Amino acid sequence: MANEYDFIIEDDDHMWETFTSQDGAVYIGNKSGTGVNGAFLFKNVNIPQGTVVVSADIRFYIGSQGGGSGSLKYAVYGIDEDNTATFGSDPTGRTKTSAVDNRSTALTPNGTYFGIEVIDQMNEILARGGWVSGNRMGFILLNDSSPNDVYAFNANVGYETNSYLQVLTEARPDFTPSPTTEAAPASPTDGQDYGLKIAPDGVGVLSAPDGDLQFITTRPTLKAQFFGLTSVTASVLKQVAHTLGYQGAFLVYTKGNTYRFRLPRFLNGATDPVGGGVQGDARISTSNLEILQNANGEAYYYIFIDEITT
C-alpha cells in the first residue's frame, strides 16, 4: 500500500527570505535587480530513517510575484543535517546536500502553486545515520540568475494557503483490470465532464474552468497542416500551394532585418524603426496561400485545416 504524506509550513520560523533577512516568508528569484534566496523547514517529518521516497515535491504557493518577464531560475538543495534547527537566523549557509537541482520555471498566476522536486535531496537526508522519524527537514532555494524582477513570494502570515511538502514513499500498485467487453454507454447528459483535460501545475483539473486548463478536447484546436518557410521576392506574388480545396485559416510572419513581423503589415509612409520598411499582405484561395510584400525576404506561414465557415 502506498504511503503518502503532506507536511505543511506551520510556524513563522520555518520560512526564511534574504531580501529583508527574516523568517516568516520565502522569496526566490530576482527582486528589482537583487537576487533573493529562501528556505523552507518542515517539522515532524514522520518518515523512518533509510526510507527511499519515490516522489517528493515542495508545493510553492505563489502569494505574489515580480513583474519581470522570463522564467524563474534557481537551485534547490536539502539542508544536510540530522535535525536542522529552526530559522532564527539565515539558514542558507548551512551544510547542503550533494543532491542539487537547477530549475527554470515559468511562473503561473498568483494564487497557484508550482512544484519543486526534492526527491534526491530528501533521500540523502533520510539516509543519514542520525536521521530519526519526526525530526525537522529543511530545503534551501538559491537564485540562479533569474531575469530582473522575476521572483516568487510566499508568506506564512496573512495568507490562508501555505506551501507544503508532498511525499510518496512507495510506488502505487497497478490495479489495471483485464480487458472486458461492455455495451456502449448512453450519450453524456449536459453538465457532465467528458474528454481529455490537462491542467497546469497547481491547478485542479476537476475544479478549474476550461479557460484555465492547458488542454481540453471539448473544443477544437487550430490544426496546422501546412507550415514552413518560403522565400518572397519584392512585388512578386508568392504562391504557396495547399491541397485543402477550401480556404483555411492562416497566419504569416515576414522577416525585416533580423526581426519577424506579423502580416498584414501596413506603414502608409510611417517610419519603420527596425524592420527596414517591409510591408506585406497575405490572402488564401482554395488552392494557394498568396503573399505579397514590398521587399525581398522570407515568410513563415501556417495554413490550418480548420475551415472558416458557419
Place this chain on the structure above:
Amino acid sequence: MTDIGFKASVRLQNVFNTEDVDLAFLTKYPTIKVLRKAASTVVTDGSGNGTRTIPHNFGFSPSYQVFLKGTASWQQSLSGVDASSYSNAYFANPPNASNWFSNMYYIHPYTDDNNFYVQVAGGPASTTINFVYYLFLDLAEEYTGAVSNGENSVGTKFSRATKNVLERKPYQYTYTSEGRSLRFNPTKSGDLSMSLPELFGSLLTDPDPEEAVYGEVTHGLGYPPFYLAYFEKASSPNYLYETNRYSLDDFDNVVEIIDSWCDATRIRFSWWRQALKNPAPLTSTTWDEDTMTIKYLIFDEDLSDT
C-alpha cells in the same frame, strides 16, 4: 498507410469516422500553443517614441499576436455612422489603419531570438499605450536548434511525425502541456455579410464622398475574446484576406479600410470607402456596388484576463 497517433473528437463525434478537419485534436497536425499571455504598456517620450522589450530567451523567433487596448470611436469624417464610444476595446494587428482607433502606423510589434518588442516610433507624445500580447511556442522562422531558456521535462507531450519526443524542442511538438492549446468555439464562430452601394465623386456635389457600413457579432461571452477574422469580397471572389487592412488609390491615398475590434459584448466589423476625385489629372477612385462576407473564429481566450 494506417492512421497512427492520438486523435480526440468533440462531444458526440465518432473519432473513427470523423474527418480530420472536424476533430478537436490529432497528433498529425501541430496546434498553436500559448506559452505566455500578458498585458503590458509602451510609454512614449516627448517625441512619441518608446519601446517595451519582453524577454523570452527561446533562441528562436516565436509567432505572436497583439491586441491593442483602447477606446473605439468612429474616426472618419463621415457622420451618422455611430456616435458612441466603446471603452476597453481590443484591436488586432498594428501597424495598420482603423476606422475606430486613431490610425496606428506607428506601433510595431516584432520578435527576434531573445525578445518580443512593441515599439512606438513617431506616435503621440507622453502617452501610455496598452496592449495584450500572446507568445506562442511555435516558430516564426525556420529553426532546428536547441531552446535556450531551459528545458521542461514535466507534463504531456506529443511529438510530430518523425520527431523524437525526448529531444525537448518544444516547437517540434504537436502539443506540449508547457503551453495552452489555442482552441476555438465553433458554435460562436461564423460569418456575416455587409454591402455597400456604388460610390463616385462629383465636382458639383461632393468630390470626395465617403460611405461606410458596420456589422457586429454579439458573442454573449461577457469578455473580449481572442479572434481571427477574414473577409472575402464579391468583387474578388475566392480570396480571403485577414482584417485589418486598407487599400490605396494611385496617389497613395487611403480609400478603403476594413477593420474590426472586440469588447466584452461584440466583435464589430466595419467597411469604409472613399471616392477621391483628383483635380489634376482628372482621375478619381470610384467604387462599384459590392458585398463582403466576414468569416471569423472566436477562441476561448479572454483578452481582459491577464
